Amino acid sequence: MNLQYSFTLALLQAAAVYGYANPGACSGACNIHDPTLIQDADGTYYRFSTGGGISYASASSIEGPWTGRGSVLPSGSSIDNSGKNDPWAPDVQKVGDLYHVYYSVSTFETQISSIGLATSETMEEGTWTDRGSIGVDSKEGDQYNAIDANLLIDGNTNYMIFGSFWQNIFQVTLNGDATSSTSTPVNVAFEPAGTHPVEGAYLYKYGDYYYLFYSWGSCCKYDQGMPAAGEEYKIKVCRSSSPTEGFVDANGVACTEGGGTVVLESHGNVYGPGGQGVYTDPKLGPILYYHYVDTTIGYADSQKLFGWNVIDFSSGWPSV
Structure with a gap:
């Protein structure tokens, strides 16, 4: 572990003793929404996010400087949906020799939605192949909304969780190359109260447990109307010894x-953290990454920033 990472890790761990740590440093292209993170074989970080046909950036360090690399789907998705020109909420995973970016096609606050897939061998701009829907779709009146996908590869099984509001988070299994669904969706998380504000789940295995991270509350458009105190985005978690239930x-x-x-919520200048994922960094260990509003900068969706923190699992429950 080099000196820069050792120093950063020490600061974050010390801050966690006294409450939520502030987000780790970020330089370069840091204004993003719904991040997802991976590294290539050379250790370069790639970060994908909502907007611009799933825009993405790369950096030599998680701290940056992040440099824009272009778009996964510059012409939009092939899925027949009114939201096809603005795919969103990506999830990037390495499946065999291919990089997979799962994405959502929908329009805000509707259930007519689909989860799509784009693949590339290198993640270079212009190399992405749009494979369209993976067969996880929803229509008005369904229990779920087919957005916010996340893939967990556990042994020989591919688990995908997805969902937003309605009856919240569901799970399916995918085929061997993780390109299509092979099961009926099963409900794994539901907030029965209020508007059922649960979405953006991420399933992560650590030790003997599977941790189901998710975003709770009002996510967006804070500049147009603020939610009641405590009703804004925050990150919560449940766990199980099974990847599918309990x-x-x-x-x-x-x-x-x-x-x-609660894993992370508004604190100090940080407001509405969410849209999270978890990445096992080879130097820092498990990292919680997310977007958030810096209240000293502004509340618009376009002003949201990339945040990250080292996760401490020593108690059996994640803390930052």
Whole structure:
């Protein structure tokens, strides 16, 4: 571990003792929404995000400087949906020899939605192939909304979780090359109260447990109207010894019955953190990454920033 990473890790761990750590440093292209993170074989970081046909950037360090690399789907998606020209909420994973970017095609606050897939061998601009829908779709009246996909590869099984509001988070299994669904969606998380504000889940295995991270609350358009205090985005988690069922929070409340332990919420100048994922950094270990509003800068969606923190799992529950 080099000196820069050692110093950064020490600062973040020390801050966590006294409360939520501030986001790690970011330079370059840091204004993003719904980030997802991976590294290539050379250790270069690639970060994909909502907007611009799934725009992406690269950097030699998670701190940056982040440099724009272009768009995964510059002409939009091939999926027949009114939102096809603005795919969003990407999830990047390495499946075999291919990089997979799963994306959502929908329009805000509707259920007519699909999860699509683009693949590339190198992640270079212009090399992405749009494969269209993976067969996870929704229509008005369904229990779920087919957006916010995340893939967990666990042994020989590909688990995909997805969903937003309605009855919240569902799971399917995908085929061997993770290109299409092979099962009926099963509900794994539900907030029965209010507007059911649960979305953007991310399933991460650490030790003996599977951790279901998700965003809770009002995500967007804060500059047009602020939610009531405490109703803004925050990151919660449940865990289970199974990847498919039995997720509970730290108090033992089932995630399908409104359970959820807060991992990160508004603090200091940080407001509405969410749209998260978890990445196992080879130098820093597990990293929670997300977008957030810096209240000293502005509340518009276009002003949201890339945030990240080292995760401490020493208690059996993630903290930053």
